Amino acid sequence: MTTDLRTAAMDSKAWPFEEARKLLKRYPNGAPPKGHILFETGYGPSGLPHIGTFNEVLRTTMVRRAFETLSDVPTRLVAFSDDMDGLRKVPDNVPNKEMLAANLGKPLTAIPDPFGKFESFAHHNNAMLRDFLDRFGFEYEFMSSTEQYRAGRFDDALRAILRNYDAIMGVMLPTLRAERQATYSPVLPISPKSGIVLQVPVTVIDAENGIVSFEDEGERIEHSILSGGAKLQWKVDWAMRWYALDVDYEMSGKDLIDSVTQASKIVRVLGHRPPETLTYEMFLDEKGEKISKSKGNGLSLEQWLTYGTEESLAFYAYREPKKAKQLHMGVIPRAIDEYWQFRGNYAGQEWPQKLGNPVHHVHNGKVPDEALPVTFGLLLNLASLPGVGDAETLWGFVRRYAPDTSPEKNPALDQLIGYAVAYGRDFVAPTLKRRPPTAMEADALRDLDARLAALAPEAGAEAFQNEVYEAGKAHPFESLRDWFRTLYETLLGSEQGPRMGSFIALYGLENSRKLIAETLDAVESASPAAPTQPAA
Template identity: 25%
Template sequence: MKPLTPHWADQAAARVIASCGDQDVYTVASGITPSGTVHIGNFREVITVDLVARALRSAGKKVRFIYSWDDFDTLRKVPKNLPNQEMLAENLRRPISRVPDPYGDDKSYAAHNIRVFEEEIGGVGIAPEFLYQSDRYGSALYAESIKHALEHTETLKGILNEYRSEPLAADWLPTAIYCSKCQRDQMDYERYLGAYDYEYKCGLCGNEEKLDIRKTKDLKLNWRTDWPMRWAYEKVDFEPGGKDHSSDGGSFDTGKKIVKALWNREAPQYLQYDFVSIKGGSGKMSSSSGELITLSQALEIYEPQMVRWIFANQRPNTDFAISFDTDVIKVYDEFDKAEIAALGPVPANPGKWPVLRRAYELSCVADVPAAAPYRAPFRELTGRLQIMDGDVQKTWDRWYKGTAKGSLDKEAFWSRAARAWNWITNCAPDEFRYQIFSAPVKVELSELQTAAVRALVKLLDTVDLETIEAKELNQKLFDDIIHVTGCDGKEFYQAVYLKVIGRDQGPRLPSFLKDLGAERVRRLLSDV
């Protein structure tokens, strides 16, 4: 079938339909090991699947969107950003679903990371069916699949050895087991005895045990076998993967061969997604190292729809950085322009408009609005909030209340204002931050600066700052102050900024004076 639009998500959906044929349900899958705080780089996988799921639904297809939590994986490293480091270190080599929560809030280390991320993605309109692998393995749901893999160990070894410089050991098995006594996975030996029988000896506590695959809660497949097994078990039609899985001989390459050889099923349609970095940071984020930015932290700066739009606007196989520096202003401006264009009429020459419109549609947390709400320009908003000392209500009442046309405009303003203030207080460079003095302060000024400041106070008696345009006010500052007093323009601006915010530079002066208002400017300059 032809894609609904040229957008990459619609193209991916069309490939899924073409490869799978007509089905009652199309299954799309995502998942991760919650080995540490789940970060914005991990979010790229789940948003990629969500966008393709939406594209499939737009094509009239029923979709099952599953998200697998690999919480039966091993704790191999203690992330640096977590409390209770000693306790976590004592639990190394145990399944993360059986490690205590270092925060003391949830039933396990894994459960804490899972709960936080599930709440985060719910806030951006993502609601998959969550599958918890500790429960599924622990209930022996995969017992027959494990038995099948063990019976085909030599086939698995042959496939994996194709991509290895050294062959797997003669006694290699496609499984891993946790000791029932000490709960760790370091064994002296593991043996498959045929049928459902399995035995091991723990290399740490010495426990020896023979068990029934159908009854144990401690046995699992290793990753290279587990992933294709689940493709077959869940009948997955689409799943993306990161660069590490997509390399030659990576787990997708081996998985394709394993799922065909053992379960006679084709691998799902696949998209590689690349790394997400933070502008100003370096390298790949890592949950296990603790060097990361979470989705919640991104949502403190960007509105939920904007987070979705940032990812919908990028092809998955391109690296990109999320900005927390001054480029935040640029991102907001670009979104505002895109929203207006997307909700406007179709251009005579559409060009890239269909992709722009589709990215906007896919970014919406809920329904696509009929018209764009009023969006306060981000740069303007950061300045006005600082003039009001971060008071959103006063900022709304002073500048935006009269512009709003309804509740959606008000909601859009408050959402953006909260994030603008977060950016100013936590991320903005020093040159963007200032605080207005509450009373006149003593500043040493030259004679020309003093004359220019007095001329500004006099000018306020002849102009209405509420109605005059910034461009016209700028001309008056030059004609009636700089030209008349002979004060250098830069020195005049410096004098005003020093008297108002205690710095020799600040926002564009005409707009700044208008936003301050005549009464406040007069008060702060009254001692000159």
């Protein structure tokens, strides 16, 4: 670690460093007694993992790496699965719903896998989570709630819960409605009769031996909550985990603010300090609704990676964690281009600017050198045109524009071309509708065509862009913005589009003039002429 880097990191306003400095203040004398800083993320495996799950591990990892820039104290990251929870409702996006409905209330690890692949529903979803995280190379330790409870690793903490039972009830009861207060218990015994996670009042009989009593199917029984005989209510369970594992840092969504508050109070009742926390805003779907793993709305990781890169997803997740952001197909192209824009700036920046650059955190300071000769947006505009629906054709245009490129030498560019073809085919091309120009717009297009005809094919993007500007200024558009909108709507069939000089250079002067000719033909015919096959 260089002195300049660590000094810059101490002053950086990038949010991962701001979070990491909380941990430096937490332990001003160096490592805690356990010898490391423990980061935790939680996962409720009642539904399939989604991007929100990935997002939490990613952001926590960014804070972890920022702390490692500031300090030599070792760190660990635990990805904790609450897989002993009772299944409360059947998710919308899974098969065999009748089987799941017949097992409502049982721990997720005691319910058969509706997909028929794993030991239980929780084992299936835990495997999905680990695949999720392994794909991105996260360094983490997976921890199962069921395994921890059953192995007795939480037994000392459970005894502490029973010893402080009345004080914990004093924290929780004021937060509940009157009817819930009458039945609430921090402890949820596992019924020895039905295997269901019971929501019943309990009486502490022997805290040191973990014995409680409760009513189960009409019978009053005494039961040990140790070694898997019970689990805890969510907020108490969270506090117990912080206490038992000595967690130093955990972030959570805005919807869990109350849970963080109550869990923090409970962990103090147990004589321990709650972890440092960050509350992030939620991802929203296209309708502005919260993404839910049970509903399956929003984007899946697989959907994003069909049309965009891993780095673009990490870049999108990094930005402004305290601001709500929509997460749908339409955000992918912009995320890709903005990622590459920040990546292109990184090499020329000094340390303070680098540490504030999102790509530093996406790549943990090891930002690749490869640059792009064209933007993803430009590739997408080109891939959406008639006759340019495959990677080989698109590569033909790119090689003419940037002769020294190839799939072998430019693997990132080759990857983006594949994404552009897929996204253009599935989301852009079906929406394009080239409109006929007005008489004034047609005059401007003829003027532009004449100006382009006077240039050599190899004149370059700047020369083409200058003529685009001059043609627009020569005609009575209210602003050049209206001229560019005309070009996009009449030539490309879209309300938005690329820098036209770059587009002409990439698509080729001859093909671009053919586009103008086809558009002008629409002025004189009821329907546009059949598109001409472009020459790559």
